[in-house]
Amino acid sequence: MIGRARNRTPVERLHRARAVRAVTANAGFAVVVAILAVAMLLIGLDFWRRGLVVFGVGTGVAAVLRAVLSDRRAGLLRVRSRVFDATVLALASAAILVIAWQISPLGTK
Template sequence: MSPAHAAPESRSSRVGAFVRTNLPLILVGAVLVVAVVFLAWDRWRRGAVIIGGAALLAAAFRLLLSTEQVGLLAVRSKRFDVSWLTVLGTAIIVLAATVNTLGVG
């Protein structure tokens, strides 16, 4: 059968292909959504720690996966992306853990 006569791709298979292709980005985005929920509940410290964790998760994906597999998490070279995501994630977590709350939870 020629490609012109191939059956149209179903919507669920297109969604499945999109999810498989962008899974690292989707997982990092899901963690960020959880962080925003904590921030909306006025739990800024937990939200900030989760945001830092999302940056570290993105760094781990960038380190362990190929550029094709990591998709839009690849911005510059692997060394640059991993270094800056690690520095950023660690800094956010350290700041969230050490900021004096001044009586605010």
């Protein structure tokens, strides 16, 4: 495999570098989407309060990742400025978690 890497043309190396950069730039987004998918699965299985908590946690993870990662590494988590994105995501996460904990269970899962 090492010999193959040396035989690559500059165009092939550029394409590989772009592909690696695209994957690493969107890794945080992929983690957030995976967490939100689990939340939606829980909600679909009628564990809606647990699903809502997981959804709030996933949104909080998105806020932390947006605040910590550079603009280059944030990928699809980057919409506006870092401060704006992190603040809005953190507020949304807090609101979702408060709502999840405030709703009376009354025999629900």
